[in-house]
Amino acid sequence: MNEPAALTTLLDLEDIQLPPVSDVVVRDSDLGAFEREVAAAELAVQEARYDDAVELLSELHLAPAQYPDLALRSLLAESWARMYRGELDEALELLKTAKLVAHRPGFNDLDRAEVLFRIGCVRVKRGANSRAVNDLTLALELCERSGRPSDRLRAEILQWRSRCYQHQRDFDAARTDVEHALELVDSLGDTRVAAHVNFRASVVTERTGEWLLSRFYAEKAKDLYEEAGDSANVGRLLNNLGGLNFLLGRPEVAVGCLTQAVAIGLEGGNEMDAAYAISSLAQVLLRTGAPLLAEPHARHAIRLLDGRPDVLDELGNVQLVLGRSLLEQELFDEAGEAFDAAEATFAQFESVSLLAAAWCAQGDLALARSDSNSAAELYRRAAEALQDFNF
Structure with missing residues (x-):
């Protein structure tokens, strides 16, 4: 996948072309309506009603000047909504404009x-974890440089950077970031951010x-999301709790959690969340000795996830589940196609x-x-790719 050039450095202000200054007088009535x-769009984003946010903002033309x-x-609101709709290029274009606006007089480092x-x-x-780490690290530096209160933003940056480190298999760095974020949210009083970090x-x-x-x-994050009235993230936590209960030897509890997660995703009109839970159900069925049941669940999840550049890791995972369910049925050619598809998917995502x-x-x-060679x-x-030393 082609990746746009890096958008940000701390020292590129001389290259930025600011929007022109306008002499138009802003009327209070216009300002109030805007x-x-x-x-309303920001509220829609907070409630994960991303289609509503895009609809509200796509017809609103605000001149930065x-x-x-x-x-x-x-x-910021529209880019976030489009990101969660899988429209990553569109989100990045909006953020290019946002970057220009934020460098106008009157704005600060925060x-x-x-x-x-x-x-x-x-x-x-997008799966561009190295560039993401660079951007997020620079964002933290700007928070520090601003001298302004920024615990909420720093906690959010740290938990997203922790995700990058996890994808890069740097688990010590991932843990350090998330522990720092947990310290910040303890005194923050923001239920939703605390839920994200947990x-x-x-x-x-x-x-x-x-x-x-x-x-x-x-479980703590789920309670916090319930307190915040965030049903979408409650469903996502039920998906994760399903996987954890399976790992802890409680497959029946796992299936119950995952079934709830599918229902919440479908009731909320969020096919991606439902797809993640269906993918997890396929995994549980496969690993409890039911490959015939796992196969249709995996195919269903693939249909929902296919074509979304923001869910490549989950798409590849469920392609592996499909391949393994076919392998268990000794359908070797079909299994090979599924494994090859997973490799091609993962090749687009920075995770060894x-x-x-x-x-x-x-x-x-x-x-x-019987091809042992x-x-x-x-x-x-695989072993060489995962080794953590080279000399």
């Missing part, structure tokens, strides 16, 4: 950090094998561990076909 529209503050808020944070988030969704802490500790601690963070998982699956298929080569490739 303020209501932008506030006339309404700089509202223009920036509008750009405003510029907010824009840079969101650029980093889009890169995370959610990320759950994911990081799950990846490091601390399943009981991971379940603790997940995901590619290694695809190579291991291909190795298992080669072994099932090919299997050994694939296992070796």
Whole structure:
């Protein structure tokens, strides 16, 4: 996938062409109407009603020279909504404009950090983790340089950067960031941000094998989302809790959590959330010895996820589940197609561990076909990719 050039450095202000200054007088009546529209869109984003936010803002044309503050808020809200709709290129274009606006007189380093944070988030969704780390680190530096209160923003930046480090298999860095974010939200009093950070802490500790601690963070995040009235994220936590309960030897509880997660996703009109939970159900069915049941669930999830550049990691995972369910049925050719598709998907996403998982699956298929030489080569490739020393 082609990746746009890096958008941000701390020292490129001389290259920025600011929008022209306007002599148009802003009328209070216009300002009030625009303020209501932008506030309504921001509320829609907060409630995960991304289609509503885009509809509200796509017809609202705010000239940055006339309404700089509202223009920036509008750009941030629409870019976030489009990012979660999978429209990553469109989100990045909006953020390019937001970056120009934030460098106008009257804005400060904290405003510029907010824009840079969101650029980093889009890169995370794209799977460009190295660039995302760069953007998020620069955003943290701007927060520090601003001298203004910024605990909320710093906590958000840290939990997104933790996600990047996790994808890069730097689990120590991922844990350090999320622990720092947890310290910040303890005194912040923002329920939703605290929920986000606890959610990320759950994911990081799950990846490091601390399943009981991971379940603790997940249940705490779920309670916080319920307190905030955020049903979409409650569904996402139920998906994660389903996986954790399965790992802890409670498959029946896992299936119950995942079934609830599917229902919440479908009731809320969020097919992506439903797809994640269906994918998890397929995984549980496969690993409890029901490949015939896992196969249709995996195919359903693939249909929902296919074509979305922001969910490549989950698409590749469920392609592996499909391949393994076919392998269990000794449908070797179809399994090979699914594993090859997973490898191609993971190749677009900056995560060596995901590619290694695809190579291991291909190795298992080669072994099932009695091709031990090919299997050994694939296992070796996976092992070499995951090694953490080179000399």
